[in-house]
Amino acid sequence: MTRKTDAIYAAPLKEMIDFKFDERVVAVFPDMIQRSVPGYGLIISNIGILAAKYAQAGSHCYDLGCSLGAATLAMRQRITQPDCDIIAVDNSPAMIERGRELLARDTEPSVPVTMVCADLQEVAIENASVVVLNFTLQFVPPAQRLALIQRIYAGLRPGGILILSEKIAFSEPERQHFHVEVHHDFKRANGYSDLEISQKRSALENVMIPETLSCHQERLQAAGFSFSELWFQCFNFASLVAIK
Ligand SMILES: Nc1ncnc2c1ncn2[C@@H]1O[C@H](C[S@+](CC[C@H]([NH3+])C(=O)[O-])CC(=O)[O-])[C@@H](O)[C@H]1O
Numbered sequence: 001m002t003r004k005t006d007a008i009y010a011a012p013l014k015e016m017i018d019f020k021f022d023e024r025v026v027a028v029f030p031d032m033i034q035r036s037v038p039g040y041g042l043i044i045s046n047i048g049i050l051a052a053k054y055a056q057a058g059s060h061c062y063d064l065g066c067s068l069g070a071a072t073l074a075m076r077q078r079i080t081q082p083d084c085d086i087i088a089v090d091n092s093p094a095m096i097e098r099g100r101e102l103l104a105r106d107t108e109p110s111v112p113v114t115m116v117c118a119d120l121q122e123v124a125i126e127n128a129s130v131v132v133l134n135f136t137l138q139f140v141p142p143a144q145r146l147a148l149i150q151r152i153y154a155g156l157r158p159g160g161i162l163i164l165s166e167k168i169a170f171s172e173p174e175r176q177h178f179h180v181e182v183h184h185d186f187k188r189a190n191g192y193s194d195l196e197i198s199q200k201r202s203a204l205e206n207v208m209i210p211e212t213l214s215c216h217q218e219r220l221q222a223a224g225f226s227f228s229e230l231w232f233q234c235f236n237f238a239s240l241v242a243i244k
């Protein structure tokens with residue numbers, strides 16, 4: 001399959017509109033996320049590894065903010081426990097429509113998947129062994145984040161896990177500056193121009209709100225998770241696993 005190149009912010013825009021997961025983004029999303037998030041492919045494949053270890057027989061696995069279902073497909077390929085299913089949720093109709101097409105191409109008999117177009121806040125989380133928030137919490141309004149993590153904790157079985165990947169912020173200006181600069185270098189090395197980088201940054205400003213690693217760790221603890229581990233970090237992109 002040829003991958004469509006992301007050029008959404010390549011030409012100067014007269015007016016900056018907030019970033020939205022619409023048809024235009026969906027059409028280039030695999031290219032956009034791969035060129036923008038350091039370690040994205042590695043994170044996806046290791047979500048499969050973690051799910052294979054922690055999925056429990058007869059439980060649900062959730063992929064919240066699934067986009068095109070990359071984490072879902074990685075989990076689906078690896079989970080071997082009987083009677084599991086995956087519930088993949090996204091509130092972008094364009095993402096779910098394309099995600100369903102990609103899922104239909106994956107014809108190997110394996111774990112059943114349901115792709116749901118809904119706000120993740122409206123989806124019940126129950127009898128869960130694996131919950132994935134792969135770069136999704138950063139788009140949830142900060143005031144709603146604790147309640148969501150508490151609801152995930154309540155829906156997990158003992159021994160179940162939450163995988164939480166996020167772009168992170170740093171409280172010390174010098175450290176924040178370092179990571180932002182190096183991330184921009186990463187994007188430049190992947191073919192984005194300075195204009196694309198700066199226009200996308202403005203479009204994301206009101207929509208994607210990163211927090212510090214300690215903010216995430218403290219929230220996980222406050223929600224009841226007594227164990228969490230940073231298993232991935234590259235520049236200002238990190239992934240935690242928390243075990244109930
Ligand atoms: N309230 C919400 N309810 C449901 N979905 C939401 C909500 N808010 C945002 N989304 C969805 O969360 C996704 C975030 S992208 C996740 C990548 C994916 N996890 C991946 O592993 O490829 C991350 C990124 O692009 O940086 C988008 O598809 C939104 O529509």
Ligand SMILES: O=C(O)C(=O)Cc1ccccc1
Nearest residue numbers: 032033036037167200204208
């Ligand atoms: O592109 C960026 O600068 C990011 O921080 C990551 C990202 C990737 C895909 C959609 C939105 C944000």
